[in-house]
Amino acid sequence: MSSTGVTRGVSDPMIKQLTVFLENSPGRLAGLTRALGDAGVNMRALMVADTAEFGVVRIICDRPEVARAALEEAGFGVSVTDVLAVEVPDSPGGLADVLEVLGGIGVNVEYAYCYVEPGGTAAIDVFRVEDIARATDALRAANMRVLGPADVYAVGG
Amino acid sequence: MFQPEYEAMDRGALERLQLERLNDMLTRVYGAVPMYRERFDAAGIAPRADSLEALADLPFTVKDDLRSAYPYGMFAVPLRDIVRVHSSSGTTGQVTVVGYTSGDIDRWSDLMARTLACAGATPDDVVQVTYGYGLFTGGLGVHYGAERLGCTTIPISGGNTKRQVQVLKDFGATVLACTPSYAVLIAETASEMGIDPRSLPLRAGVFGAEPWSENMRRQIEELFGITAIDIYGLSEVLGPGVASECSCQCGLHVNEDHFIIEIVDPATLRPVPDGERGEVVFTTLTKEGIPVLRYRTRDISRIVPGECACGRTFRRMERVSGRTDDMLIIRGVNVFPSQIEQVLAGIPGVAPHYQVVLTKRGSMDHVEVHVEVGPDVPFDEIKTLEALRTRVAAEIASALAVSIAVRLVEPKSIQRSEGKAQRVLDRRDEGSE
Numbered sequence: 265m266s267s268t269g270v271t272r273g274v275s276d277p278m279i280k281q282l283t284v285f286l287e288n289s290p291g292r293l294a295g296l297t298r299a300l301g302d303a304g305v306n307m308r309a310l311m312v313a314d315t316a317e318f319g320v321v322r323i324i325c326d327r328p329e330v331a332r333a334a335l336e337e338a339g340f341g342v343s344v345t346d347v348l349a350v351e352v353p354d355s356p357g358g359l360a361d362v363l364e365v366l367g368g369i370g371v372n373v374e375y376a377y378c379y380v381e382p383g384g385t386a387a388i389d390v391f392r393v394e395d396i397a398r399a400t401d402a403l404r405a406a407n408m409r410v411l412g413p414a415d416v417y418a419v420g421g
Numbered sequence: 422m423f424q425p426e427y428e429a430m431d432r433g434a435l436e437r438l439q440l441e442r443l444n445d446m447l448t449r450v451y452g453a454v455p456m457y458r459e460r461f462d463a464a465g466i467a468p469r470a471d472s473l474e475a476l477a478d479l480p481f482t483v484k485d486d487l488r489s490a491y492p493y494g495m496f497a498v499p500l501r502d503i504v505r506v507h508s509s510s511g512t513t514g515q516v517t518v519v520g521y522t523s524g525d526i527d528r529w530s531d532l533m534a535r536t537l538a539c540a541g542a543t544p545d546d547v548v549q550v551t552y553g554y555g556l557f558t559g560g561l562g563v564h565y566g567a568e569r570l571g572c573t574t575i576p577i578s579g580g581n582t583k584r585q586v587q588v589l590k591d592f593g594a595t596v597l598a599c600t601p602s603y604a605v606l607i608a609e610t611a612s613e614m615g616i617d618p619r620s621l622p623l624r625a626g627v628f629g630a631e632p633w634s635e636n637m638r639r640q641i642e643e644l645f646g647i648t649a650i651d652i653y654g655l656s657e658v659l660g661p662g663v664a665s666e667c668s669c670q671c672g673l674h675v676n677e678d679h680f681i682i683e684i685v686d687p688a689t690l691r692p693v694p695d696g697e698r699g700e701v702v703f704t705t706l707t708k709e710g711i712p713v714l715r716y717r718t719r720d721i722s723r724i725v726p727g728e729c730a731c732g733r734t735f736r737r738m739e740r741v742s743g744r745t746d747d748m749l750i751i752r753g754v755n756v757f758p759s760q761i762e763q764v765l766a767g768i769p770g771v772a773p774h775y776q777v778v779l780t781k782r783g784s785m786d787h788v789e790v791h792v793e794v795g796p797d798v799p800f801d802e803i804k805t806l807e808a809l810r811t812r813v814a815a816e817i818a819s820a821l822a823v824s825i826a827v828r829l830v831e832p833k834s835i836q837r838s839e840g841k842a843q844r845v846l847d848r849r850d851e852g853s854e
Contacts, residue, residue, distance in 0.1 A: 283801040285794055287831055313803055317828055320803060341794060341832035345801040374802055392801070 278346035278396065279413050280328040284321045285341045288314065296321060296340060303334035308416055309379040309390065322377070324349075324390065326417045348391045348399055349411040354380060359389055362408060369402045371395060388416065423538040423570065424531060427678045428733045435734065436473060439681055442706035443470050447479075450712050453497040456486060457714065476681060476704065477692050481715045487517035487657060495711050496520050503710050508556040509656045516556075519656050520710035526565065528707055532662035532676050533566020539665045539674070540625045540650040542596050544571030547622075549589060551599035551607075552630070553579040558660025559630055563598045566662065572596070579603065582610040589621050597626040601633040601641060601649075602842035605773055608644040619646040627652045629661060631842060632741050632759040636766030637773055638670075651740050657716055658703045664738055672725035672737025679707045682738060683715070684723055687745055695724040700745055701738065719745040721757070747845060749777065751788050754823040758844040761790055764820045770798045770809050774835045779847045786849060789826045790817065793835055 309324040352358035374392040450457040451468035503520040548567040552559030567574040608618040629652035654661035664673035683702040693699045725737040743757025772793035818824040
C-alpha cells in the first residue's frame, strides 16, 4: 500500500480469491458468471465445491475488487480470502513435492485446486493454508516458485 | 406517565371503574348491535354483569362475527357519528372494517400518547412514524398519539427504505415507530448506505404489529443504540394503544381503564389463572363506534404476575409468543415461529431473517427452516458452513424439543418486508418436491 512498503518488512501482497456462497438451484452459477462477464472481469480459475444443499464457488480473476463489487451489486454473498499460489512443473510428482514441503513444516492445507495456463508448461496450484507467510518462506527455501498477484491475475502471467 | 391519574390508579378504584364502564358498554351493545341482542336473548342472559368475574359467563366475539357484519353491521352508532374507518390488514382472511367516533379518536390519541410516554418520549422528541398510513391503524394511530403528546411528528409512512434512513438522519428523528422486522431492514440499509445506524440521533423505538422475540429486541437495541419498546394493539379492539411496555421492559401494561383483558384456555374457553398461558381476550369499555365483548384475539400470552417498578398499576401481558393460527404442530409438538426467531437471534453468523417452509414429500408434510448466512460469516470453507448449520439445527432441536431440517440460504435471499414479515411459507399445495 505504502510507496515505501519495502522498508517495513511487510510480507508480499496476497493473492485475493473470491468465494461466493450459492444455493444449489438452477441458473445460479449462470447468473454469477454473467454478472462477472458484464463487469468485464476475466476469470483465471473457477472451482465449485458443493454439498447436497449449497455450494461455494472459488474464483481467481484479473480484478478481484471489481468482481466483488459486481457480485455484491447482483445480490451475491461474497467473501475474499488470501490464498497461496505455486508454479509447479507440469510433470508427475510436481504437486507432491509442494505438499511434502508444506507437510514438513506442519502446515495444513484446507483445500487446493490447480489450473494450467494456456500454452504453458507449468501448472499453477492454489492452496488455502492458515499461515501463508510461513508456507511461502519454506517453499522458496526449497527453490519453488511462489507466485504473487501480478503473476496470476494477468493472462500468461 | 401521560395520565398518572389513570395509569397509576388504585386497583380497587380501577376495578369499580371497570365494572361501571362494562355495564354501560353492555347496555349500549344490547341496544344498538343486533348480533349481541340476539346472542343475549338466545342464551337467556341479561346484558349485565354484577361483578367483573361475571364477564366470564358472557358470550365471545370472534373475527368471523366482524366478517359477517362487513362492512358496518357491528357499529353501535349511526354512520353519521362515525368520523373515521380503518380496516384490518387482511393477512388472515377477508378484511374487517372498524369505525371510530370523534370521542374514540380522542381517547385513542390519549392511549397512544401514554404508549409513547412509556418509551420515554416527551414533547422534545421527534417521532418518525414508519407504520403505514391508510386503512391500517398503525400509521394514524401513532401519529395522533405523537401529536397529542406534543412531539414533532414525521408522517413518512412505510416503504422506501433509503428515504427512511435519510429522513431519520436529516430530520433528526429521536423515536422510530415501525414493525420490528422493518427496523432491522432500516439498520441494514443504513449500513449499506455508509451510515452507521448508531450514529443516528434515535434514542427509542416503539415496535409492534408482529410477534418478535427478546433476542430480536436486544439486536435492534444494539444495532441502533436505542431502547426498544414492544407495543400491542389490534384494529378490532382499537389499533395500537391497547397495551405497551414501559422502560422496565417486563411485560406490556394493558390500558385497563379502557379494556378488560382475560386469558382463556383455547380449548375450554375458560379463564386461566394469572401467569398461565392462553388466548388473549379483550372487552372494550369505552369504545363507541364498534365496541367488542370478549373478543378472541387468537394471540397467545399470559398475565405477568406482580407489580411493576414503574408505578403503573395496570396489569401486564407478556409479549405475544404467537398466534393460535400460526401455531405449527410438528410431530406432535406445538411450535411458534417466534420461538425459532429467538434461537436464531442468539447465534452469531446467521441473519435474523428466516422462513419456515412447509412442503410435501410424498404424502408427508416436510418442515424446513430457511436461514440466511450472515454477512460476516467467513464462508470460504465448507466446514464452517456445515458447522453453522449443525449448530442452528441443534439449538432449534434443544429449544423446541423437536428437530427441524435447516437449510442455509444466500444472504438477502429471503424477501424483506416493509410491513408484517411472512415467516411461514406454505407450499404444500405446489406438489411434491
